Amino acid sequence: MNNLLLPTPAQPIIEDYISLTSKQIPDLMRGFYIVGSIALDEFNERFSDIDFLTILNRKAMAEDIEELRQIHRLTERNHPRWKMSGSYIQPCDLGKLDGEMEPYPHYHDGVLHPNSHACLNPVTWWELKNYGIAIVGTKPQELPFTVDWDQLVTWMRENMNSYWRRWTNRPVR
Numbered sequence: 001m002n003n004l005l006l007p008t009p010a011q012p013i014i015e016d017y018i019s020l021t022s023k024q025i026p027d028l029m030r031g032f033y034i035v036g037s038i039a040l041d042e043f044n045e046r047f048s049d050i051d052f053l054t055i056l057n058r059k060a061m062a063e064d065i066e067e068l069r070q071i072h073r074l075t076e077r078n079h080p081r082w083k084m085s086g087s088y089i090q091p092c093d094l095g096k097l098d099g100e101m102e103p104y105p106h107y108h109d110g111v112l113h114p115n116s117h118a119c120l121n122p123v124t125w126w127e128l129k130n131y132g133i134a135i136v137g138t139k140p141q142e143l144p145f146t147v148d149w150d151q152l153v154t155w156m157r158e159n160m161n162s163y164w165r166r167w168t169n170r171p172v173r
Helices: 008-024 062-078 122-131 149-160 163-169
Strands: 029-035 050-056 084-089 104-108 111-116 133-136
Touching: 008 029, 008 050, 008 062, 008 133, 029 122, 062 084, 062 104, 062 111, 122 149
Parallel strands: 050 084
Antiparallel strands: 029 050, 029 133, 084 104, 104 111
16 A cells, blocks of 8 residues: 555555455455645645546446445444545546446445445546545556536536636635
8 A cells, every 4th residue: 555645644544445355255346546735735734635547357246335334334334424525437437527428336435336426537537547546446547538628618617617716705614
């Protein structure tokens, strides 16, 4: 595991998650990558969660989903201060937008949704490709996808003028 790039407080939960997943479902995970604030070196102990992207060796079956639910419950019970949030995708879906792929498992706010479109977008792919941290698997820069710069800029502009505009009008924090 690439601990050198992870903030010290986040290391134990990631180590436990990887260990449990490798033991309970050894043939499922092809790659596990950290994105978001940790990958961008902007981790804040008060506000950050642990954003991840998992590439699967095969489609997650119902029993895999239940096992992942239990793994997430146990991991977060053992590390209540930290929250994980991420998606489980197939290798063929790397770089694709939600409308271009089948629904996939997504974990957020303590719930594993088995069939989600949880906003995999150009920013996620750009972060993964340029700053992602490989915990398991190939270096992110070597993953077989590219990010369309014009699509990235368009998506960011729309996001800034919708989601973030609403957030600044009524900030929760």
